[in-house]
Amino acid sequence: MKDFHPLIAKWYRQNKRDLPWRSTKNAYFIWLSEIIMQQTRIEQGKSYYEKFILHYPTVKTLADANEIDILNDWQGLGYYSRARNLHLSAKYIVNELDGQFPANYAELIKLKGVGRYTAAAIASFAYNESCAVVDGNVYRLLSRLFNVHTPIDCGQGQKEFQSIADELITHSDPGTHNQAVMELGSLICSPHPKCKECPLIDKCVAYQKGTIHLLPVKEKKTKIRKRFFHFLIFSDGDETIIEHRTKKDIWQNMYQFPLIEIIDTKEAFEINGSTETYRSETFKHILSHQHIYATFHHFNDFPSNFNSNWIVIKRDQIQDYPLPRLIDRYLENTSNQ
Numbered sequence: 001m002k003d004f005h006p007l008i009a010k011w012y013r014q015n016k017r018d019l020p021w022r023s024t025k026n027a028y029f030i031w032l033s034e035i036i037m038q039q040t041r042i043e044q045g046k047s048y049y050e051k052f053i054l055h056y057p058t059v060k061t062l063a064d065a066n067e068i069d070i071l072n073d074w075q076g077l078g079y080y081s082r083a084r085n086l087h088l089s090a091k092y093i094v095n096e097l098d099g100q101f102p103a104n105y106a107e108l109i110k111l112k113g114v115g116r117y118t119a120a121a122i123a124s125f126a127y128n129e130s131c132a133v134v135d136g137n138v139y140r141l142l143s144r145l146f147n148v149h150t151p152i153d154c155g156q157g158q159k160e161f162q163s164i165a166d167e168l169i170t171h172s173d174p175g176t177h178n179q180a181v182m183e184l185g186s187l188i189c190s191p192h193p194k195c196k197e198c199p200l201i202d203k204c205v206a207y208q209k210g211t212i213h214l215l216p217v218k219e220k221k222t223k224i225r226k227r228f229f230h231f232l233i234f235s236d237g238d239e240t241i242i243e244h245r246t247k248k249d250i251w252q253n254m255y256q257f258p259l260i261e262i263i264d265t266k267e268a269f270e271i272n273g274s275t276e277t278y279r280s281e282t283f284k285h286i287l288s289h290q291h292i293y294a295t296f297h298h299f300n301d302f303p304s305n306f307n308s309n310w311i312v313i314k315r316d317q318i319q320d321y322p323l324p325r326l327i328d329r330y331l332e333n334t335s336n337q
Helices: 004-015 027-037 042-055 059-064 067-074 081-096 116-127 136-145 155-168 174-187 205-209 315-320 325-335
Strands: 225-234 239-244 259-261 283-286 290-299 310-314
Touching (some): 059 081, 136 174
Parallel strands (some): 225 290
Antiparallel strands (some): 225 259, 239 310
16 A cells, blocks of 8 residues: 555644654663553653653663562552563663663563563664564554454464564654554554544445454453452551562562451451451452452451561551552542542
């Protein structure tokens, strides 16, 4: 399709959103933006991007930072492994690459947490390297444009769509090309497409055949795991107890109230001589592969015996620790009551 790039590039110049990371060629800043924007809405991600480039203006400042501070700055974004991978990769760049940020796709993809899409995005945006990006927006656009019914979540499909993207990309301005195809997929060829506004409507095979609503195809259904969390809020008025999540699980290296993970029970909790005085309603917290059902149990005193990983802190110090958004939201709600 010879006119693919001219059509999308013209549309992009006229319709692109004004996003802060689009005005820089700084590969480090672009890397931050790409990691932050994974699984994140644009409006939410912008404030985090601005916070990170302010707090960590160079890869060395990020490498030298305390992980707790990084997780605190990340709090509310979810998928905390992204923040930990940023920190690990920054240390790798400083310690193993003499502080020189990778300058091509082959080196970028070696960074922890950087896959084919992210490496291609950084390489094309920062270095004008001709690497075609394929993300969810691109899968959706290409599957409809060419009426491709190969599932996007299988190896064959991923190779097929990457091959199509590679054939379409222009070598003269790959950065603009990649931005344009992603922006078109996000704003126009969305799950609820605005076909009449699409510059490719006359080229779109799925539009002509009436199959847009069937595409893209996925062959696997995500298995959702249900988990039941009971958080124990011990307080003597001035102090409370938290614990560190050290296991390889959601929220690793974050802090929380002591947790018991069991199916819900109506019986009052008694923990080492301390009996609950109040329990919250059950809150449903949705993650990509897990649904958390959380209840908060309040105690007006401390238990007689402490677990070894429990930490006693002042109640007003709890925000100094990185907390899962679920707990942070509960504390916000209770403080406003």
